[in-house]
Amino acid sequence: MSKSEDLKGIDLKTIGLKTTLPRLKILNLFENSSVRHLSAEDVYKELLNDGEDIGLATVYRVLTQFEQAGLLERHHFESGKAVFELSSDSHHDHLVCLQCGRVEEFYDAEIEKRQIRIAKDRGFNLQEHSLSLYADCTKSDCPYRKL
Numbered sequence: 001m002s003k004s005e006d007l008k009g010i011d012l013k014t015i016g017l018k019t020t021l022p023r024l025k026i027l028n029l030f031e032n033s034s035v036r037h038l039s040a041e042d043v044y045k046e047l048l049n050d051g052e053d054i055g056l057a058t059v060y061r062v063l064t065q066f067e068q069a070g071l072l073e074r075h076h077f078e079s080g081k082a083v084f085e086l087s088s089d090s091h092h093d094h095l096v097c098l099q100c101g102r103v104e105e106f107y108d109a110e111i112e113k114r115q116i117r118i119a120k121d122r123g124f125n126l127q128e129h130s131l132s133l134y135a136d137c138t139k140s141d142c143p144y145r146k147l
Contacts, residue, residue, distance in 0.1 A: 015069045022054045026062045030086050037083040037103040077103065077132060093131040100137065100144040
């Protein structure tokens with residue numbers, strides 16, 4: 001079972017956080033959203049759309065607390081704003097659209113092997129890495145592109 005699967009229905013008290021309505025709503029949003037990478041503003045807008053009265057400052061505070069507790073990972077892609085995703089034990093890399101900022105996750109065994117080999121050839125023992133590819137979407141009917 002992956003770490004992200006372990007997070008489903010997590011008891012916040014077990015990680016040292018009080019169970020509050022904003023924390024529960026935000027955790028639930030990450031667990032159930034079809035979009036895996038959300039900015040604080042995205043979370044805030046989703047909560048507003050759901051009729052929740054949770055301020056943007058509270059959203060930022062809860063996201064930081066979740067990151068510090070290991071529930072979320074923060075990424076800084078070229079868009080300039082931080083995005084968060086549920087922490088996971090399974091490794092993946094990111095493909096980021098330069099037009100709309102959408103992030104797609106991917107895993108490629110050949111890329112992983114090549115990175116290990118490159119590090120080894122240069123006298124390094126790879127411990128971890130992060131790979132983000134930045135590209136323009138080629139789909140003329142991209143549903144994520146801003147009109």
